[in-house]
Amino acid sequence: MNIFHNSFIKLDYEPTTDVLSVNMPTVNVVNMSEVKHTLEIIVEHVRSYDVKRLLVDARKTEIEIDEDIYTAIVSEFSRSLMATRLQKVARIVSSSTVRENVVKKVYGENKLTLEFKNFTDIAPAMEWLVQRER
DSSP states (O other), rough: EEEOOOOOOOOOOEEETTHHHHHHHHEESSTTHHHHHHHHHHHHHHHHHHOOEEEETTTTTOSSOOOOHHHHHHHHHHHHHHHTTTOOEEEEEEOOOHHHHHHHHHHSSSOOOEEEEEEHHHHHHHHHHHHHOO
16 A cells, blocks of 8 residues: 655555555755655655554665664665654665665664665565564
8 A cells, every 4th residue: 555655655555454554765965854754754654654564675776875874874774764653664776886885884883773684676675574573
């Protein structure tokens, strides 16, 4: 079910699996404030729908800003997500070495209160998200 759509993202929520899916936007200097606002929208919907599982597709996202600025954006987004009741994040990875290094750095330095795992395809990511704890 589509719960939000704008020129940057589309949020789809599946209540039966409690999975919110999002394709991440391209980040550049021109749209920086809009991207930050878009990330706030994602967090707002995670909170308002009490989402426990998030699927982030970053395969087509392009990062056209300084690595330090991108690191700060990813860090803030991560902290905001950890302030919700979100439990698991599955991320479909990109081919950008710089971007993937930033994500590893952010998630390696922060003590996460949620499970986080990278995937190359959606099917195994969804399977991991919806699997029940043993």
